[in-house]
Amino acid sequence: xxxxxxxxxxFGGIRALDAVxxxxxxxxxxxxxxPNGAGKTSIFNCITRIYQPDSxxxxxxxxxxxxxxxxxxxxxxxxxxxxxxALWPQQTVLExxxxxxxxxxxxxxxxxxxxxxATRKAAKQVERDAWDLLDRLGIADLASHPAAGLxxxxxxxxxxxxxxxxxxxxLLLDEPAGGLTHSEVDExxxxxxxxxxxxxxxxxxxxxxxxxxxxxxxxVVAMEFGRTIADGSPDDVKRDPAVVAAYLGTPx
Amino acid sequence: xxxxxxxxxxxxxxxxxxxxxGRRGPVVILRGSGRYRLILAVCLVLAAGFVAWGGxxxxxxxxQLTRAGIFAIAILGLNFTTGYVGLLSVGHSAFLGLGAYxxxxxxVNYNQTALSTIPVAMGICFVVGLLVGIPALRIRGLYxxxxxxxxxxxxxxxxxxxxxxxxxxxxxxxRRTLLRPPEWSGFTLGEKDQWLYWLTIVCLLLAFVVLRNxxxxxxxxxxxxxxxxxxxxxxxxxNIATVKLLSFAxxxxxxxxxxxxxxxxxxxxxxxxxxxxxxxxxxxIGLVVGGERTMLGPIIxxxxxxxxxxxxxDIGGGQFSAVLFAIALIAVVFVAPDGIAxxxxxxxxxxxxxxxxxxxxxxxxxxxxxxxxxxxxxxGSAR
Numbered sequence: 001x002x003x004x005x006x007x008x009x010x011f012g013g014i015r016a017l018d019a020v021x022x023x024x025x026x027x028x029x030x031x032x033x034x035p036n037g038a039g040k041t042s043i044f045n046c047i048t049r050i051y052q053p054d055s056x057x058x059x060x061x062x063x064x065x066x067x068x069x070x071x072x073x074x075x076x077x078x079x080x081x082x083x084x085x086a087l088w089p090q091q092t093v094l095e096x097x098x099x100x101x102x103x104x105x106x107x108x109x110x111x112x113x114x115x116x117x118a119t120r121k122a123a124k125q126v127e128r129d130a131w132d133l134l135d136r137l138g139i140a141d142l143a144s145h146p147a148a149g150l151x152x153x154x155x156x157x158x159x160x161x162x163x164x165x166x167x168x169x170x171l172l173l174d175e176p177a178g179g180l181t182h183s184e185v186d187e188x189x190x191x192x193x194x195x196x197x198x199x200x201x202x203x204x205x206x207x208x209x210x211x212x213x214x215x216x217x218x219x220v221v222a223m224e225f226g227r228t229i230a231d232g233s234p235d236d237v238k239r240d241p242a243v244v245a246a247y248l249g250t251p252x
Numbered sequence: 253x254x255x256x257x258x259x260x261x262x263x264x265x266x267x268x269x270x271x272x273x274g275r276r277g278p279v280v281i282l283r284g285s286g287r288y289r290l291i292l293a294v295c296l297v298l299a300a301g302f303v304a305w306g307g308x309x310x311x312x313x314x315x316q317l318t319r320a321g322i323f324a325i326a327i328l329g330l331n332f333t334t335g336y337v338g339l340l341s342v343g344h345s346a347f348l349g350l351g352a353y354x355x356x357x358x359x360v361n362y363n364q365t366a367l368s369t370i371p372v373a374m375g376i377c378f379v380v381g382l383l384v385g386i387p388a389l390r391i392r393g394l395y396x397x398x399x400x401x402x403x404x405x406x407x408x409x410x411x412x413x414x415x416x417x418x419x420x421x422x423x424x425x426x427r428r429t430l431l432r433p434p435e436w437s438g439f440t441l442g443e444k445d446q447w448l449y450w451l452t453i454v455c456l457l458l459a460f461v462v463l464r465n466x467x468x469x470x471x472x473x474x475x476x477x478x479x480x481x482x483x484x485x486x487x488x489x490x491n492i493a494t495v496k497l498l499s500f501a502x503x504x505x506x507x508x509x510x511x512x513x514x515x516x517x518x519x520x521x522x523x524x525x526x527x528x529x530x531x532x533x534x535x536x537i538g539l540v541v542g543g544e545r546t547m548l549g550p551i552i553x554x555x556x557x558x559x560x561x562x563x564x565x566d567i568g569g570g571q572f573s574a575v576l577f578a579i580a581l582i583a584v585v586f587v588a589p590d591g592i593a594x595x596x597x598x599x600x601x602x603x604x605x606x607x608x609x610x611x612x613x614x615x616x617x618x619x620x621x622x623x624x625x626x627x628x629x630x631x632g633s634a635r
Binding site: 050087094100104109119124126127 | 471474
């Protein structure tokens with residue numbers, strides 16, 4: 001499915017990514033772990049075409065993602081959330097969710113100007129999907145509330161709704177548990193597993209919360225200093241000496 | 253039944269809705285409900301009454317109202333790109349002028365009827381809007397303002413250069429007989445001002461409805477998204493370049509429509525008089541004072557930029573009038589930073605709030621259960 005290989009990325013003299021490679025299979029939840037600055041979010045930004053890698057390849061199915069324009073990535077089935085939230089604060093929760101469907105049912109300026117019947121019907125359909133999703137994520141009664149001013153955990157759910165409404169086959173989640181309480185983290189883990197069962201998607205998960213990574217991931221990739229240092233089952237990666245050293249440091 | 257999330261999660265502790273905690277919130281009205289339609293109908297009747305009253309006014313007052321309507325259309329156009337997409341344009345006077353000169357040149361030099369020049373003027377302004385929108389793909393904010401400023405400054409110079417077509421610095425005069433109302437309208441040549449008033453009202457109404465359809469629809473949501481966070485908009489599948497270019501083009505076309513009407517209204521065109529950057533700034537003032545990103549703001553703004561100078565010059569003559577005008581504008585922006593329409597909206601929302609209504613017709617079979625649209629190939633396994 002998603003295949004990242006030999007990706008390198010530099011900012012000026014800083015090597016953010018250096019020969020990173022891994023594969024995420026169908027219906028697999030893959031965890032991407034590593035200390036701060038290891039390059040996890042940079043990988044996300046390469047996959048979603050925000051950054052252009054200096055070398056390497058990223059493919060999804062048969063598609064060479066590096067030749068896909070930024071706004072087309074989601075149309076290939078890859079939707080993402082952001083580490084520090086990237087919502088549109090003045091828009092309501094419902095509107096934030098609806099824009100997420102832009103790729104599956106792209107609105108036409110001129111058709112909406114005259115208000116074609118077909119345009120309205122398509123809009124109604126998207127609206128229904130958005131309400132269903134908000135309901136499923138437990139935030140339907142905030143639908144008419146602007147995103148600004150809502151709690152962080154709620155906004156993370158709005159981002160999740162916005163990503164899911166495009167019916168992705170690959171979900172990129174950037175620290176979904178960041179800033180959540182313990183019980184919320186457990187709830188979120190269950191939610192992701194349930195949603196995968198209901199909707200069917202693979203996921204790539206950047207996460208610092210090891211409990212959640214170990215519980216929901218089928219496969220874990222560890223990074224340090226822009227390199228892949230371990231790749232395997234959660235248990236194997238947890239015991240890998242290189243990973244232990246990266247997190248705890250080597251004894252002097 | 254699917255598993256549901258714990259309803260007591262902290263997200264919902266905000267006490268939303270009127271029936272919540274002890275504090276009384278605003279009355280909630282659902283969009284599209286009976287009460288919503290009643291309020292809308294009352295507003296429409298009031299607006300129709302105002303327009304009909306304008307139809308009975310003396311020529312001078314009616315002319316001012318026509319002028320305000322023309323400015324309202326121009327500001328509606330500006331609001332579309334500067335308000336919703338956030339592309340600051342100081343030079344929209346160029347679109348006003350381009351629309352006006354298209355009508356003027358076609359009527360005077362090519363013997364066209366005034367009415368038939370409107371679509372041409374809009375088409376030309378649409379294309380020029382596309383071209384001017386290109387810099388907006390790379391730059392934004394003040395830098396874009398400078399590019400559009402250059403456009404506004406260049407326009408009168410270009411008109412002067414093309415003297416053979418536009419009359420150059422001497423101006424272009426459209427004889428009154430060339431602006432005869434069409435036969436079918438029932439207006440005689442002597443009633444030209446009446447005709448223009450009603451033509452302006454119809455154009456304002458059409459522009460209002462078309463832009464409202466876009467803004468309240470999904471394309472409008474995408475435009476708002478582009479303004480607030482481009483990366484998130486692109487990640488959601490919004491083609492930033494298309495949205496920016498088309499919004500600039502539509503904006504130019506609507507302001508060009510206003511220009512075309514302005515040519516019929518004023519009769520003689522002087523680029524140095526009516527279409528300098530000062531006119532572009534006037535449009536911006538109307539937008540900000542009326543209320544950016546509101547549908548009524550441009551109409552209020554049009555009335556303000558036309559009528560406020562009259563009142564201030566009644567009180568103080570000459571330059572003092574300009575100072576009073578400035579003080580009045582500062583006062584408005586100080587009291588209501590989001591413009592008059594925005595400020596009124598804030599007050600109204602304390603009493604009545606309009607919420608989105610969930611479409612009828614529940615689903616069976618969970619999420620996207622019976623959704624007939626798109627991605628059928630990918631979710632082949634679903635039921």
